Amino acid sequence: QKEVEQDPGPLSVPEGAIVSLNCTYSNSAFQYFMWYRQYSRKGPELLMYTYSSGNKEDGRFTAQVDKSSKYISLFIRDSQPSDSATYLCAMNRWAYGNNRLAFGKGNQVVVIP
Amino acid sequence: NAGVTQTPKFQVLKTGQSMTLQCAQDMNHEYMSWYRQDPGMGLRLIHYSVGAGITDQGEVPNGYNVSRSTTEDFPLRLLSAAPSQTSVYFCASTSPGTGTEAFFGQGTRLTVV
Numbered sequence: 001q002k003e004v005e006q007d008p009g010p011l012s013v014p015e016g017a018i019v020s021l022n023c024t025y026s027n028s029a030f031q032y033f034m035w036y037r038q039y040s041r042k043g044p045e046l047l048m049y050t051y052s053s054g055n056k057e058d059g060r061f062t063a064q065v066d067k068s069s070k071y072i073s074l075f076i077r078d079s080q081p082s083d084s085a086t087y088l089c090a091m092n093r094w095a096y097g098n099n100r101l102a103f104g105k106g107n108q109v110v111v112i113p
Numbered sequence: 114n115a116g117v118t119q120t121p122k123f124q125v126l127k128t129g130q131s132m133t134l135q136c137a138q139d140m141n142h143e144y145m146s147w148y149r150q151d152p153g154m155g156l157r158l159i160h161y162s163v164g165a166g167i168t169d170q171g172e173v174p175n176g177y178n179v180s181r182s183t184t185e186d187f188p189l190r191l192l193s194a195a196p197s198q199t200s201v202y203f204c205a206s207t208s209p210g211t212g213t214e215a216f217f218g219q220g221t222r223l224t225v226v
Contacts, residue, residue, distance in 0.1 A: 008155070034213050042220070043117075043203050043205075043217030043218055043219055043220055044156070044203075044217050046213065046214045049211075049213040049214075051211070088155065088156065092213070099144045099207040099212025099215075100146075100158070100161060101207075101212070101215060103148075103156040104155060105153065106156075
């Protein structure tokens with residue numbers, strides 16, 4: 001079983017819809033949970049991160065972590081065509097000097113005007 | 114503000130050839146890593162380094178070699194290219210502390226024929 005599971009299926013939504021993405025994981029030692037956004041032919045960029053369980057909001061983006069279920073989610077409200085990208089979840093267990101990230105496979109999101 | 118610079122951006126190799134993908138960062142980060150990204154497979158860690166002179170294998174290290182003689186540079190060497198190494202390669206440099214923010218280069222698109 002991979003440490004991080006993210007169903008890599010593409011997602012097409014109309015502009016203004018809510019986008020919901022999720023990942024599950026198996027390593028209970030993970031402490032930090034991240035979402036990266038990757039535009040076509042670019043490297044991934046950090047969108048937001050959460051420490052331990054709970055919610056975090058940043059504008060139209062909300063990240064949720066449920067450590068008891070080993071489940072994380074990303075919600076995009078009022079989606080815009082500029083949100084069209086691949087979204088990858090990532091997580092780590094911080095250890096001094098070792099910042100190894102475990103990534104999901106990514107979801108390609110297309111927001112249709 | 115260069116961040117992480119990868120060269121070349123594109124490369125075509127013949128089976129059996131060797132080459133080095135270059136990666137340089139100007140953020141003085143200790144932790145650097147190399148990933149390959151293939152459709153439906155997500156980002157897979159090839160090798161990583163926690164500082165100058167220290168490297169270690171990731172999940173798909175076979176056929177690749179790395180060294181880290183300086184903090185800034187982390188080259189990836191393909192020893193004898195195979196078609197299975199056709200992929201997009203990303204170098205990343207991770208900020209210290211929580212290790213949540215990895216800064217990625219623009220990627221190298223490698224085709225092995």
